[in-house]
Amino acid sequence: MIRINGLSHHIGAAPILHDIDLTLPRGKLVALIGPNGAGKSTLLRLVARLEPVQQGRIEIDGLDLSTTPTERLALAMAVMGQQTHIASRLRVAELVGFGRWPHHHGRPRPADRAAVRQALAAFDLEPLAHRFLDEVSGGQAQRAHLAMTFAQGTDWLLLDEPLNNLDMAHSRTLMARLADLVRGSGRSVVTVVHEVNYAAAWADHIVAMKDGRIVAEGPPETVLTEPVLSALYDTPIEVSRHDDRPLVLHHHWHDQLGSPFPKAADAPSHLLH
Amino acid sequence: MNARPLVAGLVLTALVVASLGIGAAQIGPGAAAGNGWTALVLMESRLPRTLAVLLTGAALAVAGVVIQSLVRNRFVGPDTAGTGESAALGLLGITLLAPASPIWIKMIVASLAAMAGTALFLAIVRRLPVREVMLVPIAGLILSGIIGSVVTWIAWEADLLQFVGTWLMSGEFSGVIAGRYELLWIAGAAAVLAWFAADRFAILSLGDQVATGLGLSTRGVMRLGMVVVSVVSALVVTTVGMIPFVGLVVPNIVARILGDNLRASIPVVAAGGAGLLLACDLIGRIVRHPYEIPVGVILGIIGSVIFLWLLYRPVAHG
Ligand SMILES: Nc1ncnc2c1ncn2[C@@H]1O[C@H](COP(=O)(O)OP(=O)(O)O)[C@@H](O)[C@H]1O
Ligand SMILES: [Mg+2]
Numbered sequence: 001m002i003r004i005n006g007l008s009h010h011i012g013a014a015p016i017l018h019d020i021d022l023t024l025p026r027g028k029l030v031a032l033i034g035p036n037g038a039g040k041s042t043l044l045r046l047v048a049r050l051e052p053v054q055q056g057r058i059e060i061d062g063l064d065l066s067t068t069p070t071e072r073l074a075l076a077m078a079v080m081g082q083q084t085h086i087a088s089r090l091r092v093a094e095l096v097g098f099g100r101w102p103h104h105h106g107r108p109r110p111a112d113r114a115a116v117r118q119a120l121a122a123f124d125l126e127p128l129a130h131r132f133l134d135e136v137s138g139g140q141a142q143r144a145h146l147a148m149t150f151a152q153g154t155d156w157l158l159l160d161e162p163l164n165n166l167d168m169a170h171s172r173t174l175m176a177r178l179a180d181l182v183r184g185s186g187r188s189v190v191t192v193v194h195e196v197n198y199a200a201a202w203a204d205h206i207v208a209m210k211d212g213r214i215v216a217e218g219p220p221e222t223v224l225t226e227p228v229l230s231a232l233y234d235t236p237i238e239v240s241r242h243d244d245r246p247l248v249l250h251h252h253w254h255d256q257l258g259s260p261f262p263k264a265a266d267a268p269s270h271l272l273h
Numbered sequence: 274m275n276a277r278p279l280v281a282g283l284v285l286t287a288l289v290v291a292s293l294g295i296g297a298a299q300i301g302p303g304a305a306a307g308n309g310w311t312a313l314v315l316m317e318s319r320l321p322r323t324l325a326v327l328l329t330g331a332a333l334a335v336a337g338v339v340i341q342s343l344v345r346n347r348f349v350g351p352d353t354a355g356t357g358e359s360a361a362l363g364l365l366g367i368t369l370l371a372p373a374s375p376i377w378i379k380m381i382v383a384s385l386a387a388m389a390g391t392a393l394f395l396a397i398v399r400r401l402p403v404r405e406v407m408l409v410p411i412a413g414l415i416l417s418g419i420i421g422s423v424v425t426w427i428a429w430e431a432d433l434l435q436f437v438g439t440w441l442m443s444g445e446f447s448g449v450i451a452g453r454y455e456l457l458w459i460a461g462a463a464a465v466l467a468w469f470a471a472d473r474f475a476i477l478s479l480g481d482q483v484a485t486g487l488g489l490s491t492r493g494v495m496r497l498g499m500v501v502v503s504v505v506s507a508l509v510v511t512t513v514g515m516i517p518f519v520g521l522v523v524p525n526i527v528a529r530i531l532g533d534n535l536r537a538s539i540p541v542v543a544a545g546g547a548g549l550l551l552a553c554d555l556i557g558r559i560v561r562h563p564y565e566i567p568v569g570v571i572l573g574i575i576g577s578v579i580f581l582w583l584l585y586r587p588v589a590h591g
Contacts, residue, residue, distance in 0.1 A: 050482050074488025081482045087345060088478045088533040098476060102488045106472050106536075132532055152487070 001026050002047060002156070002190070007056030009042055009212075016042050017212045020056070024190055024207075026155075029182045031199035032192045033223075034209035035233050040192045041082050041160050043209065047190070048079035048158050060156060074102035078152035082160040082192075084145045086133055092144045093129040096120055099151030119151035122177060124170075139165040146174065157181070159191040163198060171195075175202040200224050200246045208232050220246055285544060288551045292323040295558055317451045325454035326446055326554045326568075327547040328461045329509050330519055334546025335464035335539055336505040337520025340391075342478040342535070343498045344398045347528070348410040350521030351506045355416035357515050359390025360507035361424050361440040369431055380456060383511055387503035390420060395495070444514030445567035446554055453512070460508040464543060467501045471535035474498060478533060516569060518576025519546050525583050549575075 002024040009017040017039050024030050032040045045051045047058055049065050058065040060076055078099070086095070096119050100112040120126050123143040133141050142165040149157060157178070163171045178189045179202050193199045199206055199220065206223040208216040210232055216223045224246040229237040238249040293315065336351040344354075351357070363386020367379050394416055401408045421441060428437035467474070473494045476484050484491050509516060523545045531538045550568065553575060557566040 048486065050485050069488075070485060070490060071488035074486065079482075079486040081486075083480075083482070086479055086483070088475070089528050090475075090533050094532070094534045095479075098472075098479070098483075098487060101472065101476065149486075 001059075001061065003057075003059040004043075004047070005057045005059075007043075007046065007053065007058065009039075009046060009054055015212060017046075020212075020214060022207065022214055022217070024188075025205060026061075026188050027182060027186050028188060028204040029179055029202060030188075030190045030205045030207060031203035032190065032207050032209065033196055033199055033232075034215075038209040039212040040209050042212075044079075044158055044160050044190070044192060045081065048077065048081075049073060050079065050081065071102065074152070074154075076154055077156035077158055078149045078154045079158040080145055080149045080160060080162060082164075084142055084164075086141070086145070089132050089134055091130050091132055092125055092136065092140075092147075093120060095133060095144050096125070096147045096151050099148035100153075102152060115151050115153055119147040122150060123147040124173075139167060139170065142166060143170065155187055157187065157189045157191075159189070161192050161194050163193065163195065171198065178202065196224065196229070196248045196250070200248055201243075224248060281541075281544060281548070285548050285551075288548060288555065289323055289327075291555055292326070292551055293319045295555060295562075318449075321451045321454050322446050322449045322554075323551070325449045325457055325513065326551045328454075328457040329444075329446075329513060329516060330546040330548070330550030331543035332457070332460035332464040332505045332546075333509060333516055333520040333550075334523040334542045335467050336502045337524040337546075338535060338539060338542050339467050339474060339498045340502045340520070341524055342474040342533075343395060343495060343502075344409055345478055345480070346398075346406060346409040347525055348406065348521070349413050350518070350524075351502050352515060352517050352520055353410055353413040353417060354394045354502070355390045355413060355420050356387045356394070356502055356506040357510040358417050358420035358424060358441070359393075360384070360387035360503070360510045361437060362386050362390075362420055362427075363507070364440070364511055365424055365427055365431075365433065365437060368433070368436070369427075376456075380459075380508065380511065383507040384504050387507040388499055390416070391499050391503050391506075395499070440510050440514055442514055442567075442569070444509070444516045444569045445557070445565070446513055447565050447567075449513065456508050457512055460505045463501045463504040464539075467498075468536075468539045468543075470494070470497055471539050475533060475535040514569065516550065516572065518572050518580065519550055522576055522579045522583065523549060526579070 004020055004022040007017055007020040008015070020043065032044065034040055046053055047060070049070065053066060060073070063073065063076060065073070093116065097108070097116050099119065100108060100115055104112050120129055123146060125140075125144060125147055128136055128140055128144075133144065136144070142162070146162055149159070162174060166174060175198050178191065181187045182189055182204070193203070203220055206218065206220055207214060208223055208228065215232060216228050224239060226237060226239050229239065229248060229250075233250070236253055240247045240249055333351060340349055340351055340354055341347055360383040364379060364383040366386070367374060367382040394413060397412050397416065398409050401412065424437060424441065425434070428434045473489060476487055476489050477491060477494050481491055524542055527538050527542045527545055531541060550572070553571040554568045557568050557571045560566055
């Protein structure tokens with residue numbers, strides 16, 4: 001369980017997070033959603049101790065972030081930030097190999113090598129294993145980065161917009177793999193998701209943020225509703241259903257496409273605020 | 274692929290043999306055993322000189338890898354980060370204030386000054402916009418220039434200009450004899466230390482975020498890197514003078530071929546630095562035989578050609 005108490009954050013004089021209290025359940029796939037600038041990345045970076053906590057307290061499985069050594073935390077959580085560009089000229093397999101570094105500190109054992117092979121296979125990277133990172137596509141590099149995070153083998157996985165550079169097939173595969181990790185091996189995943197439908201399809205628990213605050217939290221059924229989403233993104237949004245899960249229709253609003261398309265007859269007026 | 278280390282080893286061995294053989298005095302192969310005078314030249318001059326060149330080349334190239342991973346920029350070397358000039362400043366200071374202090378005190382002071390200079394460089398680099406890749410080497414050159422002129426000015430005032438000249442001018446090895454180069458072994462040891470910590474430097478190059486995520490204390494690694502770069506620079510500058518380009522071009526060439534997996538590449542970088550410097554030293558000894566051209570001059574020419582090639586080379590694929 002990740003427990004966040006009274007977490008506030010400022011950059012310069014600008015308040016970014018306001019007194020956040022949040023508990024993230026273990027063994028769940030948690031999706032963090034919200035508009036640009038809501039503070040999702042900041043929250044994730046604070047939890048991942050990539051930035052020092054200014055005010056408040058964060059605890060991960062009973063380990064207080066402020067007192068636990070960073071090497072110990074590397075065995076409890078693996079993180080992939082939003083900026084994944086790596087300037088080093090490493091081979092894909094070497095990068096993924098560094099994911100095991102917290103376990104062996106320079107002397108890899110057979111178990112570490114096996115974990116690297118598994119991670120490479122899980123992300124379709126075997127054919128690219130010996131290519132340099134600056135000689136593969138952006139999406140492939142992103143998958144290598146993800147594989148490194150996987151190889152770390154921690155109970156918690158914190159990901160910031162992991163679908164960023166991935167095509168449809170790889171996005172779906174990644175979400176399926178995350179879900180599998182959660183349901184199959186009881187691990188916990190917290191991921192910022194830009195495209196809400198991936199959250200709708202795969203997440204167990206959704207946290208919605210806006211302006212540095214948590215505005216809604218719960219299972220997809222209760223968070224991915226027309227009123228909540230429309231208020232969250234300040235734009236009218238329609239929610240349908242698909243395979244018994246919410247399907248968010250946000251790509252256009254009915255009358256935006258012009259005359260050949262029918263106006264929404266009963267657009268609920270309370271959404272337009 | 275597997276023939277590469279063998280070929281490299283053979284080339285390096287050939288260079289060493291040539292270095293032991295070539296000089297103002299003629300030494301034929303196999304002559305060392307019988308003739309006492311030949312043995313003397315070999316043990317007192319040729320061997321120390323060859324070892325000094327090898328140690329300097331290897332240590333500078335490794336220091337180059339280290340500083341490049343600290344600033345995450347390939348266009349810097351230990352000679353363009355203000356480190357050598359800072360060492361000279363420290364040495365000048367201790368020479369003025371406590372001229373009688375033993376050599377090891379002077380070396381410690383020079384190393385500490387080099388560390389302060391490197392720290393200043395790192396602090397400046399941290400404030401530069403990440404995308405402006407070329408600002409980093411420019412900042413280094415400006416810093417080197419400023420500290421260098423402070424050294425020159427103080428030396429001028431104190432009438433020590435000739436003394437200081439040997440550090441700031443392009444370095445050379447003609448003065449190396451037994452008893453005057455042994456401190457370079459410490460520079461070699463610093464390079465070995467960097468190799469032990471190779472993974473840490475490689476992870477540091479992945480960025481602060483990734484390094485922290487993997488549980489690496491970035492400040493500790495930065496400090497270790499500064500010690501390595503400073504000790505190497507200080508010892509090289511004060512024993513043989515400024516040696517340009519080795520720490521810049523060798524890491525770049527090796528990274529092109531082997532990549533940045535430093536645990537695997539640092540030994541190659543060290544061998545490459547040693548080989549390049551020895552080759553340049555040999556050229557300097559041969560071109561105007563029996564006179565010598567300082568190795569720094571030869572390196573200035575060869576190094577800038579290699580550097581221009583690195584800058585303008587066609588983009589590699591595959
Ligand atoms: N370095 C910075 N300086 C000033 N403001 C920043 C900085 N980084 C982020 N912010 C602000 O913090 C807020 C939250 O950013 P972020 O956590 O990245 O949002 P999200 O990931 O939800 O899009 C935004 O309003 C952003 O403008
Ligand atoms: Mg973000």
